[in-house]
Amino acid sequence: MAEVGLQVGIILGYVAVALAIGVVAYRLTERSAEDYYLASRTLGTVVLLFTTFATLLSAFTFFAGPNISYGAGPEWILVMGLMDGVIFAVLWYVLGYKQWLVGKANGYVTLGEMLGDRFGSVGLRVLVAAISIFWLFPYVMLQQQGAGTAIEALTGGAVPYWAGAGGLTLFMIAYVALSGMRGVAWTDTLQGAFMLVMVWVAFVWVASAAGGVGSATATLGDVEGNFLALGGGLYTPQYVLSTAVSIAFGITMFPQVNQRFFVAESKAVIKRTLPLWPVLVLLLFVPAFMLGAWAKGLGIQAGPQENVLPLLLAEYTPAWFAALVVAGAMAAMMSSSDSMLLSGSSYFTRDLYRPLVEEATEQREAFLGRVGVAVFATLSFVASLFQPATLLEIGDTAFGGFAQLALPVGVALYWPKTTRWGMYAGVGGSQLFYLASVFLAVVPRSYLGGWSSSVVGIVVGLVVTVGVSLVTSASAAADASVYATGAD
Amino acid sequence: MSERIRLIGWSVAAVVLAALSVPWFLWGTDTVAVGLPVWVWWHVGWLCLTAVAFWVFTRTAWGLGVEGVGGDG
Numbered sequence: 001m002a003e004v005g006l007q008v009g010i011i012l013g014y015v016a017v018a019l020a021i022g023v024v025a026y027r028l029t030e031r032s033a034e035d036y037y038l039a040s041r042t043l044g045t046v047v048l049l050f051t052t053f054a055t056l057l058s059a060f061t062f063f064a065g066p067n068i069s070y071g072a073g074p075e076w077i078l079v080m081g082l083m084d085g086v087i088f089a090v091l092w093y094v095l096g097y098k099q100w101l102v103g104k105a106n107g108y109v110t111l112g113e114m115l116g117d118r119f120g121s122v123g124l125r126v127l128v129a130a131i132s133i134f135w136l137f138p139y140v141m142l143q144q145q146g147a148g149t150a151i152e153a154l155t156g157g158a159v160p161y162w163a164g165a166g167g168l169t170l171f172m173i174a175y176v177a178l179s180g181m182r183g184v185a186w187t188d189t190l191q192g193a194f195m196l197v198m199v200w201v202a203f204v205w206v207a208s209a210a211g212g213v214g215s216a217t218a219t220l221g222d223v224e225g226n227f228l229a230l231g232g233g234l235y236t237p238q239y240v241l242s243t244a245v246s247i248a249f250g251i252t253m254f255p256q257v258n259q260r261f262f263v264a265e266s267k268a269v270i271k272r273t274l275p276l277w278p279v280l281v282l283l284l285f286v287p288a289f290m291l292g293a294w295a296k297g298l299g300i301q302a303g304p305q306e307n308v309l310p311l312l313l314a315e316y317t318p319a320w321f322a323a324l325v326v327a328g329a330m331a332a333m334m335s336s337s338d339s340m341l342l343s344g345s346s347y348f349t350r351d352l353y354r355p356l357v358e359e360a361t362e363q364r365e366a367f368l369g370r371v372g373v374a375v376f377a378t379l380s381f382v383a384s385l386f387q388p389a390t391l392l393e394i395g396d397t398a399f400g401g402f403a404q405l406a407l408p409v410g411v412a413l414y415w416p417k418t419t420r421w422g423m424y425a426g427v428g429g430s431q432l433f434y435l436a437s438v439f440l441a442v443v444p445r446s447y448l449g450g451w452s453s454s455v456v457g458i459v460v461g462l463v464v465t466v467g468v469s470l471v472t473s474a475s476a477a478a479d480a481s482v483y484a485t486g487a488d
Numbered sequence: 489m490s491e492r493i494r495l496i497g498w499s500v501a502a503v504v505l506a507a508l509s510v511p512w513f514l515w516g517t518d519t520v521a522v523g524l525p526v527w528v529w530w531h532v533g534w535l536c537l538t539a540v541a542f543w544v545f546t547r548t549a550w551g552l553g554v555e556g557v558g559g560d561g
Contacts, residue, residue: 078510078531085535086506089542098554213523229518230527240510271550275543278535485555
């Protein structure tokens with residue numbers, strides 16, 4: 001029980017630190033929407049790097065990633081490196097830097113706003129925001145569900161699921177409503193640094209307990225020889241490439257990441273972050289996923305619903321350390337959810353409420369944004385109590401859904417001949433195709449020997465956007481010059 | 489060097505960096521060196537190389553293909 005007390009204490013400690021940061025951030029916040037959503041575009045290198053990183057990959061690093069390595073071998077190191085270290089880094093420049101330039105010049109806060117302005121189309125703005133919220137909402141629900149389940153397991157049922165998930169939801173509402181982007185980014189930075197230290201301490205600890213890195217790997221080779229060979233089982237070249245490409249493109253269009261394209265303080269910040277991506281990916285995922293794979297060789301028995309890393313740490317490290325990592329992982333889930341809430345709310349107020357219901361002042365919008373956070377979090381919490389199968393399915397396929405947006409957006413950013421109808425057709429068509437592949441049995445999920453429907457949809461989106469743009473003409477309200485970015 | 493040639497060069501470099509971050513030529517190899525499978529070491533080395541390449545890009549070619557393009561073209 002002392003262990004449970006410690007874990008709960010650590011979670012409460014994290015909550016207290018996060019709230020304190022929120023209060024400090026609130027005191028620095030101007031009462032405008034741009035400041036609330038984007039911290040007035042003032043984030044520096046370290047904060048930008050870690051907030052983007054921690055927002056996306058926190059829970060995966062500690063739970064799902066090691067679980068896959070435990071079940072199928074450590075090749076996810078390669079998927080992650082290719083996806084996040086190379087492809088996302090390139091997109092960080094190609095889409096992210098371009099969006100930063102365009103956003104700064106025209107004051108854009110959301111993706112929908114950026115596209116709607118360029119094509120003179122409220123409809124396109126609403127469509128992009130609606131698609132984003134469609135995929136984001138169930139994904140937030142999954143985070144709440146994960147946190148609720150983890151707290152229930154951690155306390156041996158003393159804190160029931162609804163109370164754990166509900167308590168975290170209330171905390172996040174209070175905290176995000178208070179602090180906005182600045183506070184969220186600061187806690188993410190602490191979170192990211194904490195994760196990095198934890199994973200390396202765990203790696204060294206388990207390796208030395210197992211007689212060294214070589215010995216841990218050799219044991220794995222004896223128990224499950226296939227795990228040391230590259231490929232095999234789950235891992236085919238098509239799987240590795242499809243997964244890496246689809247998730248890398250998907251990440252760029254997740255609202256909480258896409259919005260981070262707008263927040264850098266200066267060009268130098270974006271420049272400095274680029275070479276750091278591959279390094280950070282290596283530092284975090286090589287040890288985390290090797291730990292998951294070693295657990296197989298070291299005889300850790302994890303059921304299909306169990307997370308392997310806590311079990312491994314419980315076996316090889318002192319209770320307080322295992323508790324720290326588990327609590328840290330749960331805090332990490334929160335740091336993902338808070339960013340999603342903030343971005344989801346900004347899409348809702350800025351791209352749906354304002355154009356469709358009432359034109360609000362900056363101050364009123366910042367207020368509406370806070371209300372939006374509360375509404376969004378409450379709805380997804382209620383959904384997480386019922387866990388409808390359709391929503392679970394949408395949450396699980398959200399990366400693929402967001403990935404469909406990436407190429408039409410890229411085409412719009414770089415090709416002046418893109419038309420509004422090209423965008424409607426490319427964005428709508430690829431979404432319909434991908435949704436059909438997820439929900440309709442007649443549309444396959446896999447093509448040409450293992451390429452996922454997500455990757456096929458990405459190509460469909462590109463072809464349709466370009467094709468329809470070629471045969472339609474620009475509408476009078478469109479203004480291609482807003483994306484012109486002079487060399488300076 | 490003209491802008492276009494530099495753009496093509498860096499684009500090819502990006503594709504090569506992505507394509508070889510997974511050592512396809514080691515597919516099926518289970519050799520272990522210094523405690524980890526050799527394909528993990530290849531990946532570590534390649535991503536370090538990628539970081540250096542990105543750094544060189546930021547120093548010598550930043551803005552290429554992004555600044556001064558799009559819009560009114």
